[in-house]
Amino acid sequence: MKIKNVLLIVPSTDKSWKKDLKNKIGTAPLGVASLSSMLKFHGYQVKxxxxxxxxCTxxxxxxxxxxxxxxxxxxxATYTESILVTYKIVxxxxxIMDIIIIAGGVxxxxxxxxxxxxxxxxVVLHEGEATIIELLEYLKVNLEPKNVPGxxxxxxxxxxxxxENREFINNLDSLPFPDLLSxxxxxxxxxxxxxxxxxxxGDCIYCSSRAMSGKKYRIRSAESVFSEVFYLSKQILFDDSLLRSYLAIYDDTFTVNRKRLKLFCKYMISSKMNVIPWKCESRIDVLDEECIALMKKAGCFAIHVGVESANQHIIDSLNKHIRFENVEKALSLLHKYGIQPLCSFIIGNHMDTKETLQKTLEYIKHIIVDYNARVAISPNTPLPGTELYENASKYNIIIHSDNWEDYSLMKVILSTHYLKREDIRNIYVEFSEKINSLEAGT
Incomplete structure (x- = not known):
């Protein structure tokens, strides 16, 4: 069969949820943009x-x-909450047409x-760049892709x-930059x-990152990262609507490799590219004063860390492997250097009680008032691929909904040994109201 034009679609949810989903995701679909670049590199026309x-109609x-x-x-087909709309689109x-449709995503x-x-x-499993190219080659000559891994x-x-699964791509520098300009x-x-x-x-029980992308931490070089930032910065000059934008680095833990982090920051500073504000994701246990000070000089204005709870035994039960006392140290340092902490917490962890959640709420109040932290909360939502979803009974949770549209990180879908579903819902609403009030200064 002839394959020249490839259409890539990113579904939304229904109209009533579209705005909320857009606000939560907030950024361009980087995975799809990466596939587009790879397809174009191999001669395909892509939209x-x-x-x-x-x-959307x-x-x-x-x-x-x-x-x-x-x-x-x-x-x-990454987001669980939009998967039913995805199936309707298919x-x-x-x-209306006889065409092969391929799925990919978490x-x-x-x-x-x-x-x-x-x-x-x-269905393309896990990473898609190499798999999609090989699959299309088989389809061009009408061969069953029984030997295409992944x-x-x-x-x-x-x-x-x-x-069988395809081996993960080790040399991420070999991939073309995502096709954001399309x-x-x-x-x-x-x-x-x-x-x-x-x-x-890591092996946090609420996260599917390891199951999706492997336990080996694979990084692009500082040179590759800086080159992409430089490339994107030039696009800002040609689009007035992007002039006030900032750069978001969406790695789970951008700061984990200190050597690469320091080199990237030095490139940003020496090239005077530190005029571009940027934020990133990190873990509490890989932040220290030397790196924080350097990141500030390099243009970093905010760092997101997942705290999840103000109770050490709850954190331990999530397999998060951080010490709660280090949270306070890290947030204090971020505040000292003028980097805004962005902190996330899970409401209704499987070991949470009303008492542990009250302690978490008091800590949230403290970091908003004393460190100017921005706080995001979400009800505990076991998603497919996570340890918590795949082994729910092990953690004494009951998942009350099998409607994927409820898996939005805003709806309460479970109860635990210690908390009823209604308890978690009421506490989530209470937290939301108090956080909004504190951040608004009222």
Whole structure:
């Protein structure tokens, strides 16, 4: 079959949730943009449609299909809360044209049979850049891709086949920069964003990062990271809507490799690129005064850390492997150097009680007042691929909903040994109101 035009679609949820999902994600779809770059590098024509910011009605989608005339379609199926809308999109497209549709992303990596049962022809598991290129080569010559690692599909007998996993990409510097310029960047809350590493050595029970990207922490070089920042900075000059933007570095732990961090910061300072404000993600246990001071000089204005609870035994039960006393030290240092702490907490951990949550609330009040921290909270939401979801009974939690649209990190879907579902819902509302009041200064 001829494959030249590849349409990549990022689904939204229904209209009532679209704004909330856009605000939570806030940035361009970096995974899809990375696939676009790889496909273009191999000679394909690519169009990205991000339904969070464009084309959300069947009529508009039909127009795109008629104008672009794709030979194959790829759909990002990462977010659990939007997966049902994703399946509706697949069924709609299948009704109006005979075309192969490929899924990729976190949710379908852990639920490939579900994706195939809902109309997808192939599922790309875990990382997609190398897999999608090899899969398309097989499809061009009408070969069954039984030797393509990292995919799931139905064979000619309608049997579901899940091939062996593909090895993760070790040399991330070999990948082209994500194709952000094909997106309507001005439509995103955080239009300028990069990812500089993959994999996670941690084993937090609420996170699927390790299961999705492997336990080996793989990093791009400081030179590669700086080059992408430099490239993006030049695009700002040609788009007035991006002039007030900041750069977001969305690694789970950008600061874990101190040598790379220091080198990147030195490049930013020596090139005077530190006029571009940037924020990143970190862990409490890999922040010290030397690095914080250097990051401030390099243009860093905010660092996000996951605290999750103000109780050490709760933190330990999550396999987070940090000491709570180090949270206070790190936040104090960030405040000292004028870097805003961005802290996240989980409400309704499996070991939480009303008393432990009250202690967490008091600590949240303290860091907002004394350290000018911005705080994000979410109800405990076990997502597919996490230890907490896959082994819920082990942690004495009951998941009350099997409707994927409820897995939005804003709805309470579980009860624990210590807290009823209604208890968690009421506490979540109370926390939200008090945090909003404190941050507003009222």
């Amino acid at each position: 990205i449609v991000d339904m969070l910011v464009e084309c 069947p009529k508009e989608l039909l127009r795109v299909l008629n104008e672009f005339k794709p030979d194959i379609i790829g759909i990002s 069924k709609y497209i299948k009704k 949710h379908v990596t852990f639920r490939p049979k579900e994706a195939l049962d809902n109309g997808f022809d192939y 995919i799931a599909y139905r064979d000619k007998d309608n049997k579901i086949i899940v091939n 997106l309507k960047l001005s439509e995103y809350m955080t239009p300028l964003a990069i990812v500089t590493s993959r994999g996670c050595p």
